[in-house]
Amino acid sequence: MKLTFCWAAKIVTGSCYYIETWTKKFLIDCGMFQWPKEVMRLNYEPFLFDPKEINFILLTHGHIDHCGLIPKLYKQGFTGKIYTTAATLDICDIILEDSATIQERNIEEENKRRKQNHLPPRFPMYTVDDAKACMKLFQAIKYKETIKLTDTIEAKFQDAGHILWSASIELFVTEWDKKTKLVFSGDIGQRDTPIVQDPTLIADADYLFMESTYGDRKHEDTAGKKELLIKYVDETFKKWGKVLIPSFSVERTQELLYFFNIIIKEWNFPAEKIFLDSPLSIKATEVFKKHTEVFDEEALHKYPNAFDFEQLECTQTVEDSIKLNTYNNPCIIIAGNGMCTAGRITHHLLHGLLNKNNTVLFVGYQADGTLGRHILEWEKKVWMMGETVTVNAEIAKINGFSGHADSEQLLRRAKGFTKAPRKTFIIHGEWNAQMTLKWKLEEIGFTCDIPSLRDNVEL
Numbered sequence: 001m002k003l004t005f006c007w008a009a010k011i012v013t014g015s016c017y018y019i020e021t022w023t024k025k026f027l028i029d030c031g032m033f034q035w036p037k038e039v040m041r042l043n044y045e046p047f048l049f050d051p052k053e054i055n056f057i058l059l060t061h062g063h064i065d066h067c068g069l070i071p072k073l074y075k076q077g078f079t080g081k082i083y084t085t086a087a088t089l090d091i092c093d094i095i096l097e098d099s100a101t102i103q104e105r106n107i108e109e110e111n112k113r114r115k116q117n118h119l120p121p122r123f124p125m126y127t128v129d130d131a132k133a134c135m136k137l138f139q140a141i142k143y144k145e146t147i148k149l150t151d152t153i154e155a156k157f158q159d160a161g162h163i164l165w166s167a168s169i170e171l172f173v174t175e176w177d178k179k180t181k182l183v184f185s186g187d188i189g190q191r192d193t194p195i196v197q198d199p200t201l202i203a204d205a206d207y208l209f210m211e212s213t214y215g216d217r218k219h220e221d222t223a224g225k226k227e228l229l230i231k232y233v234d235e236t237f238k239k240w241g242k243v244l245i246p247s248f249s250v251e252r253t254q255e256l257l258y259f260f261n262i263i264i265k266e267w268n269f270p271a272e273k274i275f276l277d278s279p280l281s282i283k284a285t286e287v288f289k290k291h292t293e294v295f296d297e298e299a300l301h302k303y304p305n306a307f308d309f310e311q312l313e314c315t316q317t318v319e320d321s322i323k324l325n326t327y328n329n330p331c332i333i334i335a336g337n338g339m340c341t342a343g344r345i346t347h348h349l350l351h352g353l354l355n356k357n358n359t360v361l362f363v364g365y366q367a368d369g370t371l372g373r374h375i376l377e378w379e380k381k382v383w384m385m386g387e388t389v390t391v392n393a394e395i396a397k398i399n400g401f402s403g404h405a406d407s408e409q410l411l412r413r414a415k416g417f418t419k420a421p422r423k424t425f426i427i428h429g430e431w432n433a434q435m436t437l438k439w440k441l442e443e444i445g446f447t448c449d450i451p452s453l454r455d456n457v458e459l
């Protein structure tokens with residue numbers, strides 16, 4: 001068989017691997033490039049394969065960098081099945097529609113400018129109709145269930161512990177009466193994170209495709225994240241300020257809500273309002289409530305109904321969101337997007353950065369060049385929404401909320417293999433992270449390769 005690294009090679013986003021066997025052509029993930037802008041342009045390039053010829057997709061999880069180009073594939077003629085877990089299906093349902101809505105809105109704005117300059121209109125990569133229509137191709141499967149895709153191809157999804165119902169995929173391909181096992185790690189979560197189960201250890205593979213997002217870093221404050229949350233909120237409330245949290249809609253937001261619920265219940269914390277100001281996050285939280293069947297023990301038994309508490313107020317409409325600008329009591333506002341490049345958080349920052357009593361609390365990775373990164377680097381003035389804004393607010397960050405395993409955890413997973421795979425491909429990471437992980441894996445006897453974009457290998 002032949003495998004092509006379409007994307008997510010030497011970069012973090014745009015996960016997609018194209019596999020050709022004797023009889024079938026299929027993909028593992030079909031993700032979108034997210035940041036920086038130069039990389040995002042790749043979204044508009046033609047696929048490295050004919051979408052009409054793709055027989056099926058195996059999808060690891062519902063983050064946009066893993067599923068975001070499925071509607072584009074559908075629009076260009078893909079009609080096969082998309083196998084994934086039940087909650088991933090529900091997450092894709094909301095996240096792909098949201099992605100299409102943003103594209104349609106942005107193109108509409110751009111076309112107004114183009115019309116003034118007598119330029120022809122542009123079109124979105126895909127529309128809301130495409131996003132809705134491709135959902136009929138999804139088929140939900142369970143963890144540990146063997147899916148017989150053809151007489152010679154089988155797959156099994158295992159819990160990756162990254163977001164709700166995220167998966168690592170074991171793929172079995174038989175050629176010349178010889179069975180070859182490929183393991184795609186997907187995004188691997190940390191151990192002992194709330195709500196989701198710990199990642200399932202996989203002990204053998206002929207070929208391993210290993211993510212490396214944090215291949216060169218160790219999460220420092222994982223154990224103390226609850227305490228840090230309390231500290232930052234407490235300090236801000238004492239100054240009668242607001243805590244503004246830019247957050248990713250799927251998983252990070254729910255983890256924050258889960259912690260706030262515990263803190264309020266167990267630490268006798270001031271019961272000020274927590275506003276969830278993001279329609280996408282509100283919908284994603286509903287998906288979590290629907291899929292409690294995969295919650296970990298603590299979430300299931302000790303803190304059931306973790307996302308329903310008195311202090312939590314969900315602001316659906318733009319009008320309700322705008323009202324928060326004149327809300328004069330201490331409060332917590334969780335809003336997207338996570339890197340402050342768009343969304344309601346930008347409005348809260350525009351109104352809140354000047355006030356030294358407020359705190360902007362980052363709980364996720366801020367890519368180079370994003371507004372979030374500029375603020376996090378303590379720039380005293382930032383350019384946003386067409387104006388220069390002075391940053392007087394406190395700036396804080398908690399690293400431990402990462403949804404990705406760190407270098408030690410990745411290495412521990414590799415050590416769980418009974419025998420080193422024939423070859424390990426280090427994917428889904430920036431150069432330093434990949435090189436560091438390669439070096440660490442080679443120390444324990446692995447043979448590694450760092451593929452480039454569009455490389456292909458015979459397996």
Ligand SMILES: [Zn+2]
Pocket residue numbers: 061063162187
């Ligand atoms: Zn992910």
